[in-house]
Amino acid sequence: HVQLVESGGGSVQAGGSLTLSCTASGYTLSSRCMGWFRQAPGKEREGVAVIDSDGNAAYADSVKGRFTISRDNTEGSVSLQMNSLKPEDTAMYYCASKVEGRFGCFSPSLSRYEYNSWGQGTQVTVS
Numbered sequence: 001h002v003q004l005v006e007s008g009g010g011s012v013q014a015g016g017s018l019t020l021s022c023t024a025s026g027y028t029l030s031s032r033c034m035g036w037f038r039q040a041p042g043k044e045r046e047g048v049a050v051i052d053s054d055g056n057a058a059y060a061d062s063v064k065g066r067f068t069i070s071r072d073n074t075e076g077s078v079s080l081q082m083n084s085l086k087p088e089d090t091a092m093y094y095c096a097s098k099v100e101g102r103f104g105c106f107s108p109s110l111s112r113y114e115y116n117s118w119g120q121g122t123q124v125t126v127s
Helices: none
Strands: 003-007 010-012 018-025 034-037 046-051 057-059 065-074 077-082 091-099 121-126
Touching: 003 091, 018 034, 018 057, 018 091, 018 121, 034 065, 034 077, 046 065, 046 077
Parallel strands: 010 121
Antiparallel strands: 003 018, 018 077, 034 046, 034 091, 046 057, 065 077, 091 121
16 A cells, blocks of 8 residues: 655744655655645645655756755655745645656656655645
8 A cells, every 4th residue: 555644844934944754655665756746725736846766856946945855765755855935835735756667767757747646745834
């Protein structure tokens, strides 16, 4: 049974920081691309940061220089360090995984349509 569980959301003032964590169970994390996506009320779900099996990352332009994604394959987790938060970062944040092939995932796409396993989400509110 594949499961992704997010944690670490909360409320913070503008300029503050939060770290989101996602723990995976039911499969080998290292073989997948992992990503963080967010969805604000009335808006489409958008890719924020993604990381491939080699640790190569890609970021949305809106978060470059402020957010950092990392993965710990031993622990089966992926994290999103968010600094200099802005009110426009307020959204539900989702962890997701993408399968590409038997030997790993090497295309860290920000497109949500390429990800097939999703967590339940964790709320981030910046005021």
